[in-house]
Amino acid sequence: MKFLSLSSLFKALIILSLASSVGAKEPKFYIPEAPTIGAAAYTILDHNSGKIIAENNSDEQRAPASLTKLMTSYVVFKRIKEEFISLDDVVKISEKAWKTGGSRSFIEVGKLIKLEDLLMGMIIQSGNDASVALSEHVAGSEGTFVLFMNEYALDLGMDNTNFENASGLPHDNQYTTARDIAVLASAIIREFPDFYQWYSQKEFTYNNIKQSNRNKLLWSDATVDGLKTGYTEKAGYCLVTSANRVGMRLISVVLGSDSPTVRVSETQKLLDYGFRFFETQSIDDVSQQVPVFKSEKSSIKVGVLSSPYLTLPRNQFRYTTQTIHLSEQLTAPIKRGDNVGELVLSFKEEVLARMPLVALEDAPESGFFARMIDSIKMLF
16 A cells, blocks of 8 residues: 655645556446345345345344354353353253253253353254253353343344243244344354354264254355354244355355255355455555644654454455545644544545544654744644
8 A cells, every 4th residue: 555645734635545556447346236045034244344245134033043042152152251150060951951842962861061062062963952051050040041142132232132042942032133143143253263163063972972063064165164053933944154265254144944955055145145246355554654743753653543344346445545534733742542533445436434543653742942833834
């Protein structure tokens, strides 16, 4: 990247372009519509930028089935991180957990089982019995555990979600949306990278019974490394998947498909569409020296503190323009981190992103006479 020269100014404006685009003929960017997906609702999210690339009925409330276990695992991961519980904890299996119907890890009432094994049974085998056992160990009862689930859902911005149990067994007041599940999956990947690797494990053996992960994309697409399947008659066949290709991570959520085969094929369509036509770009190393008045320094470096991500049509980023707007003439004293304006990234006339611009270094005040001279300069 390079900036054009900065002239004397009252309200600073700096325009910069990527060096690779200079003299290049600007191509046309035509993005096809997302493929038709055989599902009641779907969404595909760029994990790093948070941008939804394609969606349909993504805010429609639907039964979550075993996708509920994503929140169950999120709560358990949180409590482990807070050192309230440990992977080495030994959990006594209650009669309620043992009797829980649906998919099972085949745990036995009264047995003492390591918490880590229960987590693996829930994540890989989708064990409802393991889910209930974990909830009782963490919160004393499944009902109390549900309070944690809904509290964390609100914290994550899952505003169209409500949980009534830890397993995903049918309940009239248990619901979520494709968008909310994508947000939850992204949070698991971001907050718990060490635990996330379990979602890519293809099989798990407990009590001499080996069961396979139901996410068949783990076998057919090497870039897929999670997350979870779900099915009830009300929910239909559901699948939330994450894949990492060419420096880009996408999360796909498909709810209400007609069969296990359809949920896999439609998820593959979404992933291929997202990776084929879009890219993730980090806005890093965007900084510039700008004048500062009444300071011991003649200029300071300004830029963005973090490295935000953008999702753009593939290859479009190199043709974008980045503009720095200073909110006013910079006058000392200025401290590192002070907001001094904004960085605007645009393509043609379209503004793609606006990011806070901050001072990247201190600008202490100069002496009295130097400040007087600068005051005169600022008048002209």
